[in-house]
Amino acid sequence: MIDIFALLVTHALLALAALRVVANAALDRDEADAPEAPAAEAPPPPAPAGRMRPLRAPPVE
Amino acid sequence: MLNLFLTGFVGLLIALGLRRPFIWVLLYLYVDILAPQKVSLGFLSSVPISLIAFVLAGSSWLFLDDKRDSRFTFRQVLLVLLLVYCGFTTMSADFPDAAAEKWAWVWKALVFAIFLPLTLRTRLRIEASVLVMGLSAGAIVIGGALKTLATGGGYNELKLFVNDNTGLYEGSIISCVSVAIIPLVLWLANHGSIFPPDRRARFYAYAQCFACLLIPVGTQARTGLLCLGLLGVMALRSVKRPMLFVAGAAVALVLAIPFLPKTYTDRMGTIQNHEADESASTRIAVWTWTLGYVQDHPLGGGFAAYLQDKITVQTRSVSGDGNTAAVSVDSMQDKARAFHSSYFEMLGEQGWPGLFLWLTLQISGVVQMEMLNRRWRRRYREAPVPANSWQAPLAMALQQAQLVYMCGSLFVGIAFQPFILMLVGLQCGLWSYLGRIEAAERSARPAGRPAPRLLRTGPASG
Numbered sequence: 001m002i003d004i005f006a007l008l009v010t011h012a013l014l015a016l017a018a019l020r021v022v023a024n025a026a027l028d029r030d031e032a033d034a035p036e037a038p039a040a041e042a043p044p045p046p047a048p049a050g051r052m053r054p055l056r057a058p059p060v061e
Numbered sequence: 062m063l064n065l066f067l068t069g070f071v072g073l074l075i076a077l078g079l080r081r082p083f084i085w086v087l088l089y090l091y092v093d094i095l096a097p098q099k100v101s102l103g104f105l106s107s108v109p110i111s112l113i114a115f116v117l118a119g120s121s122w123l124f125l126d127d128k129r130d131s132r133f134t135f136r137q138v139l140l141v142l143l144l145v146y147c148g149f150t151t152m153s154a155d156f157p158d159a160a161a162e163k164w165a166w167v168w169k170a171l172v173f174a175i176f177l178p179l180t181l182r183t184r185l186r187i188e189a190s191v192l193v194m195g196l197s198a199g200a201i202v203i204g205g206a207l208k209t210l211a212t213g214g215g216y217n218e219l220k221l222f223v224n225d226n227t228g229l230y231e232g233s234i235i236s237c238v239s240v241a242i243i244p245l246v247l248w249l250a251n252h253g254s255i256f257p258p259d260r261r262a263r264f265y266a267y268a269q270c271f272a273c274l275l276i277p278v279g280t281q282a283r284t285g286l287l288c289l290g291l292l293g294v295m296a297l298r299s300v301k302r303p304m305l306f307v308a309g310a311a312v313a314l315v316l317a318i319p320f321l322p323k324t325y326t327d328r329m330g331t332i333q334n335h336e337a338d339e340s341a342s343t344r345i346a347v348w349t350w351t352l353g354y355v356q357d358h359p360l361g362g363g364f365a366a367y368l369q370d371k372i373t374v375q376t377r378s379v380s381g382d383g384n385t386a387a388v389s390v391d392s393m394q395d396k397a398r399a400f401h402s403s404y405f406e407m408l409g410e411q412g413w414p415g416l417f418l419w420l421t422l423q424i425s426g427v428v429q430m431e432m433l434n435r436r437w438r439r440r441y442r443e444a445p446v447p448a449n450s451w452q453a454p455l456a457m458a459l460q461q462a463q464l465v466y467m468c469g470s471l472f473v474g475i476a477f478q479p480f481i482l483m484l485v486g487l488q489c490g491l492w493s494y495l496g497r498i499e500a501a502e503r504s505a506r507p508a509g510r511p512a513p514r515l516l517r518t519g520p521a522s523g
Contacts, residue, residue, distance in 0.1 A: 004063065005204075007063070007067075007100070007204070010197070010200035013196050014091065014193065014196050015070065017192050017255050017256065018074060018077055018087065019077070020256075021081070021083075021185065022077045022081045022084060024185055026183060027083055027183060027185045027189070028081065029183070030184060
């Protein structure tokens with residue numbers, strides 16, 4: 001009974017993990033981890049004339 | 062029913078691999094760690110599931126995967142050299158049949174450790190591998206821990222899923238591995254993206270860590286206690302409040318002692334008094350024999366060279382106190398005793414060249430993880446964004462896992478334990494992956510300009 005419980009719990013998590021991994025494009029293509037040095041240092045685009053937007057911090061995960 | 066369940070799970074992974082072939086690499090990790098074909102004696106035991114997973118993982122990388130980011134690292138070269146050298150000693154082994162039997166699984170473990178880093182070219186792949194290794198070992202650990210709570214366990218008495226003393230199903234080995242995976246489980250709880258670090262993920266991770274702590278108690282393996290002690294010391298480096306950690310550990314230890322089985326405390330007492338313990342005395346006798354053996358056979362005797370050892374074991378026990386103490390010395394002959402130490406296993410079986418290669422492989426891993434830890438910790442200090450936060454802790458967790466293994470290896474012959482070779486593969490993969498990112502940044506940066514402070518975007522989301 002204990003063995004069955006341990007197997008059930010861990011395999012449920014393994015199956016969920018596998019499904020999440022399969023659904024995530026970052027598994028094969030790691031754009032989020034690619035260096036962005038030039039982009040980070042590039043000057044900001046000019047604001048449209050006559051319109052000013054308040055500065056807002058990027059969303060934090 | 063269990064057979065159907067495990068077969069269904071393996072079938073699910075094979076099916077998912079049709080969409081993302083990397084899943085087959087995870088399938089091999091799972092099969093090699095948990096050995097579902099041994100847990101269920103039905104359909105899975107009648108098919109070569111390990112070989113199928115091995116072929117699927119290898120061929121999917123060879124024919125389907127993008128290999129532009131795959132790099133061959135220095136430590137993979139060491140693994141190749143070790144593989145070739147072990148093949149050479151197997152051909153000239155003192156016991157060809159026994160050596161061939163061990164070679165049959167050692168070469169697969171080595172080849173997979175060489176192969177794994179080539180597939181680990183994204184952060185999510187590295188994390189998924191850590192997760193599957195942690196959960197697969199967790200299945201064994203959780204079952205063993207619950208039985209320990211229910212029965213108290215016992216030396217050679219704790220029944221895991223499989224009772225054939227192979228792979229992770231041997232008491233001392235699972236004790237060592239269960240302690241080694243604690244840092245990795247904690248890393249997943251704090252930096253995971255497949256299971257984001259919320260309350261549920263942390264609850265499971267802490268529960269599994271507690272189960273890992275119970276395994277050395279349940280198996281009553283002295284190796285586990287030594288590994289735990291080392292992990293406790295190393296944790297001082299990674300915890301935020303070391304003094305609080307020391308105080309908490311001391312209080313937990315004092316509270317736990319009354320609940321420990323007497324057989325456990327008695328057995329742990331033999332760590333100090335090894336002369337009275339036959340098992341410890343046998344180890345020392347075998348190690349002495351090995352040192353003498355390599356004087357005449359510097360290239361080693363091949364796998365299972367221990368079969369030729371003939372040793373005299375002396376145990377010395379003292380009864381009574383002070384002037385009334387009586388010392389009794391017993392002597393017995395023994396032969397074909399295993400090395401009971403990875404270091405002496407390498408020395409006796411692979412000789413000085415093999416030991417040198419193996420030690421270089423292990424020590425270079427510790428050094429590389431330390432370098433990664435320092436570099437990425439500094440980076441996180443300079444640019445404290447979530448995307449820079451996971452690398453240093455993972456390097457440290459892999460380093461701690463390896464040091465725990467090296468400590469456990471002092472007393473257990475697990476030089477080629479597949480789980481540990483997977484850890485080596487993970488280290489190579491992380492080293493290669495982060496090295497590639499750093500190299501790309503260096504090449505993207507104009508000469509003479511300092512490193513940008515904000516380099517990367519958010520982590521891979523789950």
